[in-house]
Amino acid sequence: MNKEVTVGIADMKLLRQEGTLITYALGSCIGISFYDPMIKLTALLHIMLPISPEKEISQVFKFADTGIQETLRRMSVFGGIKSRYICKIAGGARMFEVLGNSSLANIGERNIESVKNILLKEQIQLTQQDVGSNYARTMRVSAQTGTVTIHTYGRPDVVL
Amino acid sequence: MEIKTYDDVGATALDVIREVGSIGTGNAATAVSELLSANVRINLPDVRIEGFNEAIALLGNPEEPVAAILVQMSGDMNGIMLFLLKIDFINAVLHTMLGKTVSDYSELDELEVSALTEVGNIVISSYVNALSGLAGMEIDLSVPAISINMLGGILSVPMIELGYETDKIMIISGKFILNKHQLDSSLLMLPDIPSLNKLITKLVAGHE
Numbered sequence: 001m002n003k004e005v006t007v008g009i010a011d012m013k014l015l016r017q018e019g020t021l022i023t024y025a026l027g028s029c030i031g032i033s034f035y036d037p038m039i040k041l042t043a044l045l046h047i048m049l050p051i052s053p054e055k056e057i058s059q060v061f062k063f064a065d066t067g068i069q070e071t072l073r074r075m076s077v078f079g080g081i082k083s084r085y086i087c088k089i090a091g092g093a094r095m096f097e098v099l100g101n102s103s104l105a106n107i108g109e110r111n112i113e114s115v116k117n118i119l120l121k122e123q124i125q126l127t128q129q130d131v132g133s134n135y136a137r138t139m140r141v142s143a144q145t146g147t148v149t150i151h152t153y154g155r156p157d158v159v160l
Numbered sequence: 161m162e163i164k165t166y167d168d169v170g171a172t173a174l175d176v177i178r179e180v181g182s183i184g185t186g187n188a189a190t191a192v193s194e195l196l197s198a199n200v201r202i203n204l205p206d207v208r209i210e211g212f213n214e215a216i217a218l219l220g221n222p223e224e225p226v227a228a229i230l231v232q233m234s235g236d237m238n239g240i241m242l243f244l245l246k247i248d249f250i251n252a253v254l255h256t257m258l259g260k261t262v263s264d265y266s267e268l269d270e271l272e273v274s275a276l277t278e279v280g281n282i283v284i285s286s287y288v289n290a291l292s293g294l295a296g297m298e299i300d301l302s303v304p305a306i307s308i309n310m311l312g313g314i315l316s317v318p319m320i321e322l323g324y325e326t327d328k329i330m331i332i333s334g335k336f337i338l339n340k341h342q343l344d345s346s347l348l349m350l351p352d353i354p355s356l357n358k359l360i361t362k363l364v365a366g367h368e
Contacts, residue, residue: 008212008213009212009213009216009316009319010212010327011213024222024223024310024312025216025222025223025310025311025312025313025316026312026313026316027309027310027312027313027314027315027316027317027320028313028316028317028320029316029320048212048316048319048320048323049320049323049324053324058327059327062323062327093313095307095309095313095314095316095317096228096230096305096306096307096317097305098230098232098302098303098305102232103321104232104240104317104320104321107320107321134307134309135309135310135313136309136310136312136313136314136316137313138222138223138310151223152310153223153225153265153309153310154225154265154266
């Protein structure tokens with residue numbers, strides 16, 4: 001069986017043992033995959049923004065901080081052990097070359113920085129990444145091996 | 161009525177936004193007609209309030225390439241204008257302006273990309289000029305930027321920009337019709353919520 005489960009924007013899905021998690025066309029957003037090789041548990045999270053605001057939020061997976069926390073909590077419920085996780089990230093592009101120092105120009109970079117800081121705080125090792133630049137990325141994660149494949153427009157696929 | 165989320169936008173307000181949108185897109189169509197010396201119309205704009213994932217599905221496949229011209233609005237109206245063009249519209253423009261066509265986005269050279277950027281800029285500024293005239297709002301526009309890439313990645317830009325205040329976006333979109341052929345292109349206006357309030361106050365208050 002090779003089922004593909006789609007992870008939307010501001011969304012997270014878990015898979016065990018088999019199948020593929022996929023999130024399409026990450027622009028300035030970031031896709032974060034966690035894989036526990038011992039029990040073959042895989043999560044793929046698609047965040048949009050670096051940090052949650054100090055108010056009630058309706059979508060935890062929209063923000064890097066609350067999204068990562070909630071993903072880790074759910075993985076631990078399924079028996080995941082944080083120290084074993086293999087983590088890979090993709091995205092954080094600057095889709096438009098806009099002038100000046102606007103939030104629109106820098107959001108990809110800020111997302112990358114925030115995700116890295118949060119992973120560091122959680123003591124999760126970031127093993128591989130394909131981030132930045134100016135193009136969108138589709139990210140596929142195999143639940144069996146934790147292998148990540150990055151598909152882009154007009155470039156060869158990259159395997160992480 | 162002060163709106164807090166896009167879901168609060170009432171039916172009357174949506175109708176007025178659609179009406180104003182059609183004047184804006186009419187203006188944009190005239191600008192493109194002159195540029196291409198052809199009969200260009202835009203169908204009655206569609207106004208939708210959708211979640212992020214639904215908005216992408218509405219406009220196409222997230223992985224399909226498009227050319228997008230982005231202009232930021234500031235002043236009395238904050239938000240983003242996006243003009244999305246697919247290959248048939250691009251070829252209609254290139255054929256008229258430069259006498260050639262391409263079969264894939266990757267074939268576009270620098271001159272062609274800047275011609276498309278300029279067309280996008282004309283479309284967007286004629287739309288916004290109509291709107292600002294009607295609503296009596298001063299709207300400043302940024303220098304246009306272009307991206308040729310996956311639709312999903314491009315749409316994430318306005319979604320992120322508005323992401324701290326909303327889980328949904330309002331899309332005002334119209335499709336161009338050139339010599340009776342519908343071309344795959346959309347003009348999107350994505351105002352933030354305070355701007356939408358201003359617009360509704362200025363335009364709708366008298367109608368309710």
